Amino acid sequence: MRRFLLALLALLLVPGAGSASAAPSRQERTTAIFFRETQNWVAPPFYDFWSGNGGLPIFGYPLAPTDLMTSPDDGKVYATQIFERNRLEYHPENPEPYRVQLGRLGVEVLQKQGRNWQDFPKGEPKSGCDFFPETGHTLCEPFRSYWRRYGLDLNMRGVARAESIALFGLPISEPMMETNADGATVLTQWFERARFEYHPNNPPQYRVLLGLLGKELYGPYRPGAASVSGKVNAILRNKETIEAGVDDGPFWETVNRSSSGMRISKASLWIRGPFYPPDHPLFGVANDWFGTSVIL
Template identity: 40%
Template sequence: MRKRAFAILMILALFGSYAAMPQAGSAAPRRPEDVPDTIAPFLSQYFNETQHAAMNSFAAFWQRTPNALFVLGYPISQPFIEESFTNPGEYYRVQYFERAVLEEHPENAGSQYYILGRLMGNQIIRGRENEGPFLPVGDPGDGTFDGATSHTLRDGPAPFRNFWLNNGGLEVFGRPKSEQFQEVNQADGKTYWVQYFERQRMEWHPDEPNPQYQILLGLLGNEYRDAKHRGEGAFQAISPDQVPNPPVQPETQGFVYGFNAILYGQGQPWQDRQRVLALSKNAGVYWIRQQVRWMDLQGAPGSPCYQVCWGELDSIVNDASNTGVKLLISVVAAPSWATPDGRNGMPSRDHFGDFNFFMGKMAERYRGKVQAYEIWNEENLAHENGGRVANASFYMDMLVGASQAIRAADSNAIIVSGAPSSTETNRSDIAVSDITFLRQMFADPRFRASVDVIGAHPGGQSNPPDTMWPDNPGPGPGWTTSREFYFRRLEDVHQAMLDAGLTDKKVWVTEFGWATRNNTPGYGFGNNTSLQEQSDYIVRAFQMGRNDYGSWIGGMFLWQINFAVLWKYQGNELHEQASFGVLNGDWSPRPSYYAIQAMPK
């Protein structure tokens, strides 16, 4: 079946919307030696079937292509540099697969178009233009004629027209470049009805009992190899121990276990920062995420604190560092003087420079003591941005400048993109879908270079972590009929990453957790979850992140450790924030704390 079976619907991932893709331009290498080194991800996946390994970004492209075996086939070469036949005189690193040839396009580095597929249909018919089936025909007047190529697209004898219309049409296959005719398939020596298109060749197998495989696509990578490269070194079979060692990809960290915490307030009756740090370490959790409000640290231009008054943050950073706890600082809440409406959302564009200054100063001051910075929090929510939903392009402009400032001050700091909140609400005064927002961020070619880690906040509500809408919904009552309410929302985040080609990045779940009994409107789902269920769900979520999702999740920060202590002091230990905690208001551990402590890490 490997030679014949093709899943057609998903081939759009390779060839679809070609006209909208970036094309090679004047910056393309003009000599083989000018082709730049491949960029991350640095991967290899060996296939015994063809005795070749998909490598690096080609492997990542294969892995993220649905039904890749049927769409691309197995690799049949190792990467090598070759002159482009669509842009003669330009050279690209390529890798051949049974059904496609993929090119690295360095001019598109950092975008989803770093790997592009060739117009193999056009190439495979070169030199055959004067053969009968490829000669132009007249318009029969029955609606089947394509005037751009002077060929018809019919449903007889083979039902190619219907297949073309139902499986992507022009975007997937291009225009017809021949009429239907009978041709010998070199793979099996049999004769089939075929038709050539700009991007593919269709072949009719009417005797195939499975209708899915009655129309198949061509092994164009194999055919071009046989026509142009037979016997060349890159196509010689290799053994697994001959797979080239890819460059070592920089690691951010091992898997990170973290708590969200309140470390501010030392000297208040309710706070004991050293106790929080000790409890975190005693649980085997050596990272803490602390939210920091920009508005509290930097005054308006001309004020004494315009150069930044760091206040208690200095002692927080020093205490954590001296205790051996690493910090992820999440920065939010611009000063009113830096916002367009005097509220404390994101800064206005003309104050991006002030934000960059602030982030650079912070990274410089805490170099070696703060290990990671998350740029904003749940920026897809209106209430995190002064009552209005920011668009992703605005956020990206802010993120890019802040990232550059941090890296200039501390090249070892890990930069985490702000995690959108899990939601399917789409209203300008409330929120925009987290997946929509992430896809828009990922589409910005600057994203890859600006962050080391992708932040995410999955839902949970009262649903066990293994459940998911619609195939395996939670038990309820309520909060079950949308994917936003589930921990496995992370799988939707991952799919968006795959679609954008961000396989070299990992996710940090910078907030997740389960509320228990509380009295806060809107958080009634917590009343469905017992303390023991909370404990079980948290441990299972950590296990899923570390094991099931371990190839793309690098860290998880539980929401949270000690908020109940503050809320008990304020007279409302049943506040929803308290209910998420692993400590009670009197500092006594909940079952979830003991379970995290006992959990293998």
């Protein structure tokens, strides 16, 4: 059962052929994901952006379902989804790849703390570091390599400087020791859209971590009721098939009770949209059948 739950954690939904009996094609791309940790979907139009620009390490889990929110950047209302580390806004008036926009959560969290980043001590150009005259701050190791490694996909070669700026923003502080929301005192540098933290005792790939700014700004997880219908089908080793409704509550618990501890050999999920109800601003974005099969 544990393996089944892990599979559901990363459950991939690909467009079907228009009916629940059609098998998903391996060539069809992923369009949505459901996380049992927060009981929220990442669905169109945010899934492609979320998955194509770093996924969990960069944005974290979804904190809440998509809803209408007023953007602090321009005071306008957009369909928005909050993640652990950032806020994604849907701007249908923009051409691709600029329809999904990131919030400036680094600036916003500092404002919530009553701190003005423009009052922070400035840096000076020096060897081995990048200097940003726009804000007067430097970018050095241990954060420089991480910042350069990631960026929004703007169809440039490699990871261009402009793409890293689009993802994280410009540095708005010099590195300094700070105590984060979890009580750890770590080397910290603030950016317009992120907070970099250095955890030297972690394995090398996890020494630079992004702060959970979305969670700090918007609070705890708010499970979202999936506005979808369909069934999850689990096939046991003895060939018994179990069905549980997607819209009947936590479907993995239903399967767990039904299987009585017997190992599951295959799980499939068929969902019919829409992901969003008729009164939702994103109604019509995803209204087809979706399905996947997971071999355990």
